[in-house]
Amino acid sequence: MGKKILLEHIDVPGIDTYDVYRKQGGYTAVEKALKTMTPDSVVEEVKKAGVRGRGGAGFPMGMKWSFLAKPEGVPRYLVCNADESEPGTFKDHYLMKHIPHLLIEGMIVSSFALGANKSFIYVRGELMYVIRILEKAIAEAKAAGFLGKNIMGSGYDLELVVQPGGGAYICGEETALLESLEGKRGNPRNKPPFPAVKGLYQSPTVVNNVESISTTPWIINNGGDAYAAIGIGRSTGTKLISASGHINKPGVYEIELGVSVEDFIYADEWCGGIRPGHKLKAVVAGGSSVPILPANLILNLANGDKRLMSYESLSDGGFATGTMLGSGGFIVMDETACVVRNTWNFSRFYHHESCGQCSPCREGTGWMEKVLHRIEHGHGSLHDIDLLVDVAKKIEGNTICPLGDAAAWPVGSAIRHFRDEFEWHINHPVEATQPGAVYRGEMALV
Amino acid sequence: MEDNKPQLVKVTVDGIEVEVEPGTTILQAARKIGPEVAPPAMCYYQPLKGSGGKCRACLVKVAAGSAKDPRPMPKLVASCITPVQDGMVVENTTSPQVLEARKGVVEFLLINHPLDCPVCDQAGECDLQNFAFEHGAAKTRYEEERRTFDKHDLGPYIQLHMTRCILCYRCVFTADQITNKRVHGVMNRGDHAEISTYIEKAIDNDFSGNVIDVCPVGALTDKTYRFKNRVWFSRPVDAHRDCPTCSGKVTLWYRGEEVIRVTARKNEWNEVNEFICNTCRFETKKTSDWVIEGPTKIARSSVITANKYRADTIKPDFVSRLAAANYKPIDDTRDTSQLSIQQLPPERFASSN
Numbered sequence: 001m002g003k004k005i006l007l008e009h010i011d012v013p014g015i016d017t018y019d020v021y022r023k024q025g026g027y028t029a030v031e032k033a034l035k036t037m038t039p040d041s042v043v044e045e046v047k048k049a050g051v052r053g054r055g056g057a058g059f060p061m062g063m064k065w066s067f068l069a070k071p072e073g074v075p076r077y078l079v080c081n082a083d084e085s086e087p088g089t090f091k092d093h094y095l096m097k098h099i100p101h102l103l104i105e106g107m108i109v110s111s112f113a114l115g116a117n118k119s120f121i122y123v124r125g126e127l128m129y130v131i132r133i134l135e136k137a138i139a140e141a142k143a144a145g146f147l148g149k150n151i152m153g154s155g156y157d158l159e160l161v162v163q164p165g166g167g168a169y170i171c172g173e174e175t176a177l178l179e180s181l182e183g184k185r186g187n188p189r190n191k192p193p194f195p196a197v198k199g200l201y202q203s204p205t206v207v208n209n210v211e212s213i214s215t216t217p218w219i220i221n222n223g224g225d226a227y228a229a230i231g232i233g234r235s236t237g238t239k240l241i242s243a244s245g246h247i248n249k250p251g252v253y254e255i256e257l258g259v260s261v262e263d264f265i266y267a268d269e270w271c272g273g274i275r276p277g278h279k280l281k282a283v284v285a286g287g288s289s290v291p292i293l294p295a296n297l298i299l300n301l302a303n304g305d306k307r308l309m310s311y312e313s314l315s316d317g318g319f320a321t322g323t324m325l326g327s328g329g330f331i332v333m334d335e336t337a338c339v340v341r342n343t344w345n346f347s348r349f350y351h352h353e354s355c356g357q358c359s360p361c362r363e364g365t366g367w368m369e370k371v372l373h374r375i376e377h378g379h380g381s382l383h384d385i386d387l388l389v390d391v392a393k394k395i396e397g398n399t400i401c402p403l404g405d406a407a408a409w410p411v412g413s414a415i416r417h418f419r420d421e422f423e424w425h426i427n428h429p430v431e432a433t434q435p436g437a438v439y440r441g442e443m444a445l446v
Numbered sequence: 447m448e449d450n451k452p453q454l455v456k457v458t459v460d461g462i463e464v465e466v467e468p469g470t471t472i473l474q475a476a477r478k479i480g481p482e483v484a485p486p487a488m489c490y491y492q493p494l495k496g497s498g499g500k501c502r503a504c505l506v507k508v509a510a511g512s513a514k515d516p517r518p519m520p521k522l523v524a525s526c527i528t529p530v531q532d533g534m535v536v537e538n539t540t541s542p543q544v545l546e547a548r549k550g551v552v553e554f555l556l557i558n559h560p561l562d563c564p565v566c567d568q569a570g571e572c573d574l575q576n577f578a579f580e581h582g583a584a585k586t587r588y589e590e591e592r593r594t595f596d597k598h599d600l601g602p603y604i605q606l607h608m609t610r611c612i613l614c615y616r617c618v619f620t621a622d623q624i625t626n627k628r629v630h631g632v633m634n635r636g637d638h639a640e641i642s643t644y645i646e647k648a649i650d651n652d653f654s655g656n657v658i659d660v661c662p663v664g665a666l667t668d669k670t671y672r673f674k675n676r677v678w679f680s681r682p683v684d685a686h687r688d689c690p691t692c693s694g695k696v697t698l699w700y701r702g703e704e705v706i707r708v709t710a711r712k713n714e715w716n717e718v719n720e721f722i723c724n725t726c727r728f729e730t731k732k733t734s735d736w737v738i739e740g741p742t743k744i745a746r747s748s749v750i751t752a753n754k755y756r757a758d759t760i761k762p763d764f765v766s767r768l769a770a771a772n773y774k775p776i777d778d779t780r781d782t783s784q785l786s787i788q789q790l791p792p793e794r795f796a797s798s799n
Contacts, residue, residue, distance in 0.1 A: 168635065185632065190499035190527045356613060356632070356639030358500050363554035366637040370590040387587055394550030397521045398502050 002256040002269075003230050005218045005238045006211065010098055016133065018140035021101040029217035030108045030146055034154040037220070042113035046216060048224025050236040055081055055172075055209030056287065056327040057402075058311050067196040068114055069204040077205040078111045078119040079181065080213050083165050083172040085124055086287035087349055088329030091240035092210035094252040096123070096130050099214075100137035104160065106213040108146060109220055111158050114206055118159045121210075122177050125167040134162045169353035173401045174207040175199075176355065187357045188401035209327075211240055232258030235310035239325070241270075245332035248272035257310045261285075262299050264309055265332060278334035279445035282418070285314055286326020288346045289406030291413030292339070293323050295446040319413065335445055338438045340425050343414040344372035350407035361404040364395040368411055375422060378429030385422050389415055418443075455532035456513075459483050460540045472525035472536055473504055477715065484715075485538050486548070486577045488555070488662050489614035490526035492717050497619050498526035501612065502551050503577060507544050510535040522547055545581070552582035558593045558637065559663075560609045568664030570677035573716060574612060595640050600630070601648030603655055603669050603728050608640050611665035617641065617657035624721050625651045641665065652691055655727040659710050659718050670728050671707040675699075680706060682742035687735055692723040697742050698733075705731045711742070 014020040021027075033042050047062030068076060080103065084092040096103055103121070111119045123131050138160050141147045149157045163181055165171045171180045175189035178200045199205025215237060219227045228236045235257040244250045247265065249272040255264060265280065266273045274280050283298040284290060300307055302321040307313050314325045333342070351369040356362045368391055374380050392408040399405070415422060421439040425432040432439075454465040459476045460483045466475045474492075477484040485506055490498035498504075504526045508519040513533025522544060525536070538544060556578060563569040595608035613632065618641075621628035629650075630643045643649065649657075658666050680699040687694045699707040708727045710718040730736070 170635075190524070192529075351636060354636040356634070356636045357615075358502050359551055359554045359612065360502055362613065362637050362639070363557050366593075367554075367557060367588065367590070374590075391550075394547065394554070398505060398547050398550070400499060400524075 002254070002259065003238060004254050005227075005230075006095060006099075006102065006214055006240060007252075007254045015099055016097075016101070016137070018101060018137070018144060021099070022144070025221075026101055026217075027105055027141075027144070027146055029220035030105055030112075031152065033109045033112055033220050034152055034156060039113045039115055042109060042216075042220065045219055045224040046113070049215070049219045049227035050224075050234065051212060051215050051219065051227065052235065052311060053209060054211035054215075054239065054327065056086070056289070056324075058325065061208060061212050064196070064208070065110075065114060065206060067194075068206055069197045070115070071204070075118070075201075075203050076114055076116045077200045077203055078107065078114050078116040079174075079177065079200060079205055079207045080107060080119070080121040080210055081172060081174065081177055081207050082121055082123040082127075082130075082210045083169075083177060084210070084327070085167075085169040085172050085353075086289065086327050086329055087346065088242060088244055088284060088331040089287045089327040090242045090244075091252050091328060093127060093130065094242075095210055095214060095240065096127075096134060100130075100133050101141065102214045102217065103134070103210055104137055104141050104147075106216045107160055108141075108151070108158060109216045110206075110208065110213050111160075112156055113216075116206075117157050118161065120181060120200075121160065121162045122171070122181055123162060123164055124171075125164045128164065131162050131164050138162065168355075169349075170355045170401075170403060173403060176401065177207060178205060187355050188403075190400060230256055232308065232310050233312055235312060235325075239309070239328055241309070241328045241330050243271050243330045243332070245330075246275050246278060246334035246337065247332045248275055255309055257308075259309045260306045261309055261314075262306060264330075265299075271330075271332065274332070274334050278336065280332065281335045281337060281443070281445055282333045282339060284323075284329070284331040284333075284410070286324045287329030288331070288349065289402075289409060290324040290326040291319055291322075291409050292342075292417065293321075293413070294417045294444060296444040297321050297417070298323075299446060319409070320416075323413070335440070336436075336438055339414050339418040339421050340372070340376050340432075340439075343411055344369065344376045346410045347372050347407065350403065354403060354407070358400045358404070360395045361399045361407065364391050364404070365407045367391055368395075368407070372411070375425050376432075378425070378433040380422075380426040380429075382423065382426055384426070385415055385419065455530055455534075457530045457532075457534045457536065459536045460538050466530060468530070468532075470530050472506060472508075472523070472528050472530055472534070475530050476506075476525065476536070476538060481714070483538055485525050486573075486580070487526055487715070488573055488577060488612060489616060491616050491619070491660055492715070493721075494616060494619040494623060494660070497614075497616055499524045501555070501614055503548060503555075505544060505547050505551070507537040507541040508534060509537050509541075548581045549583060552578050553587070555612050556582065556586065557588040558609070559612070560592060560607075562610070565673075566607075566610065566664040567667045567672060567677075568610075568661075571716075572664060573662035593637060598642050598646060599648070600643065601650060601654075603724065604649055604658060605667045605669045605672055606641065607665050607667070608642075610663045611641055612663055613639055613641075614662055616660040616662065617666055620657050620660050620721075621649075621651075621654070624656060625653050627651070630657075652723050652725075653721060655724045656710065656718065656721045658727075659712070659721075662716075668707060668728070670731075675701050675706050682744065684711065684739040684742050685736035686739065687726065687730065687737060689723060689726050692726060693720045694722070694726060695720055696722055696726055696736075698736060698738075703733075705733060705736075707731075 009024045043065050051061045052058045170176045171186040173188045176186040180186040195205045231237050238254050241253050253270050264270050280295040284292045302317045311325050315322045347369040351365040354361045354365045392412040395404045396408040424439045457475045464479050485504035488501035488503045505522040506525040510516040512531030600606050633642045680701045683698045685698045698705045710722045
């Protein structure tokens with residue numbers, strides 16, 4: 001059994017209530033931090049832990065915290081990004097729904113570390129029932145004296161606000177989230193200035209993912225070094241993986257970073273293998289925006305070594321033979337999945353969710369979707385494949401926020417690794433448009 | 447003289463060195479060198495705070511971040527919002543990567559643009575036309591249907607053609623910054639985003655007409671001037687009047703003896719110098735209302751005005767003489783007298799040379 005940090009008490013009945021959570025050792029990190037530690041020493045522990053942002057970018061959280069500007073007389077804010085909308089990722093939802101107090105405890109500790117007296121949890125609007133769960137948990141924590149004025153006599157005040165979003169994917173981008181939180185249209189801001197200097201209401205702000213913040217109670221209780229001892233290399237700690245697709249046991253799993261991809265897919269502890277009678281064709285390893293990899297490349301590196309579930313190993317080989325850990329949305333496809341249709345579906349999502357602010361993303365996502373739609377429905381031509389590659393290349397890196405990259409990567413990688421399948425769709429439009437038709441040509445299935 | 451300004455930073459754009467104040471953007475530094483190296487700007491508008499960064503037309507490559515940290519920046523950056531550092535080396539037209547990206551931006555801007563230049567009032571003074579002429583490809587690879595929008599009426603003065611819009615947000619910034627209440631904005635998301643008022647409202651404000659001047663394309667045009675003329679048939683003349691609400695400094699556009707349009711004066715980057723009020727723009731169209739200063743110097747280049755409106759070197763009657771020399775009768779029954787440009791009587795120019 002791997003080490004469990006976030007989901008340690010997930011099976012305890014009633015863990016979503018304050019009393020049960022407290023009995024399981026909840027809020028001890030708040031007590032420890034506020035009574036025995038200074039904000040700087042909390043930041044130091046998180047830095048030592050080396051925990052990397054769990055929202056997708058993988059930026060070290062301690063480093064992000066230390067970049068926070070601290071001008072006199074200006075409030076600082078901590079914002080929790082719970083606008084989890086990436087197709088294939090559902091870990092934050094699971095965490096907030098089952099152990100809301102873990103996030104709240106993490107928010108208190110993190111806000112204390114950053115010197116924020118008002119912190120926000122921005123939850124995507126579709127999850128109204130989760131917002132109610134969080135609000136109930138906040139009320140319980142407040143009644144127990146862990147929120148509000150002068151928490152446990154330490155002189156530290158904290159108010160926690162849950163803000164429902166409007167359900168836009170783009171509001172998961174940190175600056176768009178801040179705009180939305182301010183009550184404006186959720187358009188990403190130009191950077192610089194970064195949120196650490198000018199964020200919410202032009203004040204220094206840290207935006208962290210739900211899972212990142214939820215690791216802080218354990219780090220405070222057990223020390224940053226203990227956390228850093230878990231995992232592999234610079235990928236420290238554990239990660240929640242949302243496994244979905246053609247596997248026997250889809251769901252949210254907490255893994256110690258460094259588990260091999262093969263074990264993760266086939267071991268009974270986790271996904272339990274591909275559904276009976278089928279073979280692995282491809283995996284999208286980190287949520288819809290990361291490059292798709294065929295079976296042989298997801299299980300092994302280009303040099304033949306086993307690929308591991310870690311930030312470094314998954315991105316080994318760059319985009320030519322690698323992908324990214326991203327937000328941990330692990331989508332497994334067997335040979336009955338059509339990559340063209342899947343790519344079109346992803347493209348449709350990004351077309352729908354582009355904010356429309358900068359031209360490459362606004363126009364390019366729509367264009368790619370239309371071309372992919374054409375290919376999927378048997379009206380494509382061979383030069384459409386090169387056109388897609390070119391359009392994706394012209395979006396990538398040229399946009400204000402990473403949504404442009406997120407829209408371009410799945411298309412570019414699908415063509416890079418499954419070009420045959422695209423060509424088959426174009427050359428055999430009648431067969432390819434039959435219901436359930438999938439390319440069965442030569443490819444490495446495992 | 448350098449001694450009392452020790453703060454200046456050195457930037458190199460396309461191999462040309464320039465000294466600018468710290469905090470200047472790359473685009474402004476390049477503009478200081480000259481139009482040859484200045485990146486195109488479709489959404490950035492210097493008088494409007496917060497504009498820029500959206501169209502990605504001004505992307506440049508930063509080959510060296512600064513003298514202290516000479517590493518190149520990993521991505522192309524939007525020059526209009528990126529401040530310069532001392533010792534920064536910028537590649538604009540000398541970088542094939544930049545030109546390629548710019549070609550991409552033109553293509554993206556044009557795939558849903560109606561390309562109705564022959565009937566568009568903006569043609570001839572259109573930023574997108576200039577940009578596409580300079581950087582775009584002659585052919586389109588877009589086979590799909592172009593997007594269309596429902597029509598919105600913005601009142602008696604401003605005509606909205608949403609299909610032409612490139613969503614630069616300039617008009618939104620204008621309404622935010624020079625009027626006291628903005629009633630229009632961007633609605634919807636992605637490529638369905640559109641400039642609109644919420645539930646069909648007329649834009650009614652003394653300075654609303656300025657959105658026409660800031661619009662880089664023909665999405666917002668002057669209703670009182672609509673379909674009356676082509677830009678290159680009219681002659682711009684600087685004039686002013688004593689206006690109680692604005693500076694009253696304008697450019698009058700003559701066709702024959704008639705003032706057919708009034709706009710604010712623009713600088714060489716096609717940016718408005720001083721915003722003008724609606725009374726001057728839409729309702730004061732008699733020569734007798736104005737004090738004429740002289741022919742407008744059009745310094746900016748444009749597809750159609752290039753080499754044509756150099757008023758500083760070319761005598762005002764040049765155009766009409768040119769037109770007369772090249773005049774060929776068209777074989778139809780139209781009244782061609784309106785097509786030739788008549789010379790204004792010299793007393794119109796208060797300071798005519």
